[in-house]
Amino acid sequence: MNKVPGTLKLGLLRGQMEIIQFSRQKEAVVFTIFFPVILLAIFGSVFKDTIAPGVTFSQYFVAGMIASGLVNTGFQNIAINIPIERDMGAIKRLRGTPLPITSYFIGKAISVLVSMAVQVIILLAIGVAFFGLNMPTEPSKWLTFTWLLVLGTASSTALGVAFSSVPKNGRGASAIVSPVVIILQFFSGVFFVFTQLPGWMQQVAAIFPLKWLTQGMRSVFLPDSFAAQEVAKSWEGGRTALILLVWLIVGLFFAVKTFRWENK
Amino acid sequence: MKVIEVKGLTKSYGDFTAVAGIDLAIEAGEIFALLGPNGAGKTTTVEILAGFRAPDSGSVSVLGFDPATKGDAGRSWRNRIGIVLQTASDAGSFKVREIVKHFSAFYANPRDVDQVIEAVGLTAKRDSLVLELSGGQRRRLDVALGIIGNPELLFLDEPTTGFDPEARRAFWSLIRDLKAGGTTILLTTHYLDEAEELADRVAVITAGKIVEVSTPALLGGRSTAKATVSWLGTSGLKSEESDNPTAVVTKLAAQFGGEIPKLVITRPSLEDIYLKMIGGQHE
CATH class of the missing domain: 3.10.20 (Ubiquitin-like (UB roll))
Incomplete structure (x- = not known):
């Protein structure tokens, strides 16, 4: 008998199916891609002044939108969609096949990465065209951007899978997951300048990945001179990578440990 | 050769005893029906045999394996079985051929995608979205996904619930074709005519216990009554x-x-x- 196909190959196929499935839900596609753009338009119009020399609020805000896009697309969508998939019997059906559960997770991560890439391209294009966004030119910044995107996708996906065990069923999932994300966005300096938030908020935010993703994205989109205005007076790239890695491991641990193929 | 061998199987959910000591021996190539009313323990039994649930006690051997087997051995085991569970509503935004082809990729020796779609009578619907299918068509897609891996053993949990008579006839003929191809089939049903029509042997199950195992013609001393x-x-x-x-x-x-x-x-x-x-x- 031939061997069953490899985990990675099946993971790529799962990713392809996840993308097809997502792309056919037209409302979700439009919402996911244009919501950050709409927010950029609103915040860009409301806050017209500069935060620092050469740094507009739009510039600051784009970093936050990309970071929170990772949390929305990875953590939030996955933690809401897995309970719905459970309700529909999709995961139970997969569970009855030789598909490894790891391939299922890989498929989710791939769809998050692809969706993020599309969101980022559109957000940046519109930002440059209409909101005076300055694109970084140094290759090192784009390198930082790439590892942030990959590590952010991985940890956000893993945490989404882990958190998907919290909602009892698909109907209640959104009500449980969304507030967590919204509060985190306010605490992490997505909508406001982080250093202007109360100290306790900053400290709470520093526990979670979104603050570090946001700060990391600022290190890509803001001039290096702005680093002096961060809490630690630097971009803290190394610490950001470490904290995202820790959250990735925590997420993977609970994802594997608590994953259920049907609702209770 | 015994494809399924079960001894002293029990399973409770809290105070409710779903399976209260079941013995089963199912031979290669037969269609075996578990016949019983709702709540008799049919689905729980099938879900234990298919590796979805762990029994409280008893020994279970399916194709020579414990269904709880994990890792690569578990994958090879799943490669040899097909499962059609009770109603699912997933995969709505995929086209019929797309989802069947996708599932075929999970197995070492899958059947031909178009042949399977033909066998379940969905050729005309192969490019339709799953959510556009009727209830009966959906159920036939479930079967297609269950048999695409070319299983030696197929579990069918109440496959024709909600079918109109014509759809049931077509479905039965599909199941007979699978048997003719050498697939062993464990079927649960609460329809007597379905058990009578399809099964080589029937086990009547009620309140978690098997009352009798027999051929449909001899069940309950029917031929000598x-x-x-x-x-x-x-x-x-x-x-x-x-x-x-x-x-x-x-x-x-x-x-x-x-x-x-x-x-x-x-x-x-x-x-x-x-x-x-x-x-x-x-x-």
Whole structure:
């Protein structure tokens, strides 16, 4: 008998199916891609002044939108969609096949990465065209951007899978997951300048990945001179990578440990 | 060769005993039906055999493996079985051929995608979205996904619930084709005619226990049960139970000197016997 196909190959196929499935839900596609753009338009119009020399609020805000896009697309969508998939019997059906559960997770991560890439391209294009966004030119910044995107996708996906065990069923999932994300966005300096938030908020935010993703994205989109205005007076790239890695491991641990193929 | 061997299987959910000590032995190549009312323990039994649930006690061997086997051995085992569970509503935004092809990629030796779609009668719907399918078509897609891996053993949990009569006929013929191809099939159903039509052997299950295992024709002593001869006598409708209905009819024919008025000879139907076995529980 031939061997069953490899985990990675099946993971790529799962990713392809996840993308097809997502792309056919037209409302979700439009919402996911244009919501950050709409927010950029609103915040860009409301806050017209500069935060620092050469740094507009739009510039600051784009970093936050990309970071929170990772949390929305990875953590939030996955933690809401897995309970719905459970309700529909999709995961139970997969569970009855030789598909490894790891391939299922890989498929989710791939769809998050692809969706993020599309969101980022559109957000940046519109930002440059209409909101005076300055694109970084140094290759090192784009390198930082790439590892942030990959590590952010991985940890956000893993945490989404882990958190998907919290909602009892698909109907209640959104009500449980969304507030967590919204509060985190306010605490992490997505909508406001982080250093202007109360100290306790900053400290709470520093526990979670979104603050570090946001700060990391600022290190890509803001001039290096702005680093002096961060809490630690630097971009803290190394610490950001470490904290995202820790959250990735925590997420993977609970994802594997608590994953259920049907609702209770 | 035994494909499934179960001894002393039990499973409870809290205070509710779903399976209360079941023994089963299913041979290669047969269609075996678990027949019983809702809540009798059919689905729990199948879900244990298919590796979805762990039993509380008892030994289970399916294709020589414990269904709880994990890792690569578990994957190779799943490669040899096909599972059609009770109604699912997933995969709505995929096209029929797309999802069947996707599932074929999970297995080492899958069947041909288009042949499977043809076998379940969905060729005309191959490019339709799953959410556009009717209930019966959806169920046939479930079967397609269950058999795409070319399984040696197929689990079918109440496959035709909600089908119209024509769809059931078509479905039964598909199942017979699978059997002809050498697939062993464990089927649960609460339809008597389905068990009678398809199964080589039937186990009647009620309240988590197997009451009897037999061929449909012999179930409950059906073939040896007394026949009832009834006719219109001079003082109204008469009837007589007998092991030798022919003798009774011959005797009556002599009495009437020819045609016996309103002659009817009946044997207990499978339904009569089944209802007696499950203690008068109804759906």
